[in-house]
Amino acid sequence: MKRIIIKTIIIIFIIITLIITYFFMFYRSNQDVENVKVEGHVFDSNNSLPLNNVKVTIINERYKSDNGHINYDEYLGNDKIELITNDQGYYNTILRKSAYVYVILQKEGYKTYEEKGKYAKKLIVFKTYMNVK
Structure with a gap:
């Protein structure tokens, strides 16, 4: 059970990081x-x-x-x-x-x-x- 929670947290962290990177790159390129x-x-x-x-x-x-x-x-x-x-x-x-x-x-x-x-x-x-x- 602990492993599933840790994997889920890591996946959520990676997804949030990718979303933040996407919006940063979009904003940076559209100036x-x-x-x-x-x-x-x-x-x-x-x-x-x-x-x-x-x-x-x-x-x-x-x-x-x-x-x-x-x-x-x-x-x-x-x-x-x-x-x-x-x-x-x-x-x-x-x-x-x-x-x-x-x-x-x-x-x-x-x-x-x-x-x-x-x-x-x-x-x-x-x-x-x-x-x-």
Whole structure:
């Protein structure tokens, strides 16, 4: 009888530990990351040369809204940052808070390209090859 009680206590302890670990990992992974650097290079897909003057639209999704509400089940905050690539096809910016980022690239004579989104971390890097229309 004592063995059954001890085994039951151990099993309950393991289950509680797993549940606590799950919720900790869920909460930890569903937070806005602060000071996220987003950078990238844009190239011509035909000759791999850098493309300058590409309009880069960075869409930033956040769990925290502009008025301070937080919901870890959905993105309440949304930022739209527009940049232009330099002569090396490079762009960068810093996002104060972020959970998910995607990028839309546009240039006259090229097909608009949307990068697959990425979950926020301290550095997000994109390398894009654009196709001529």
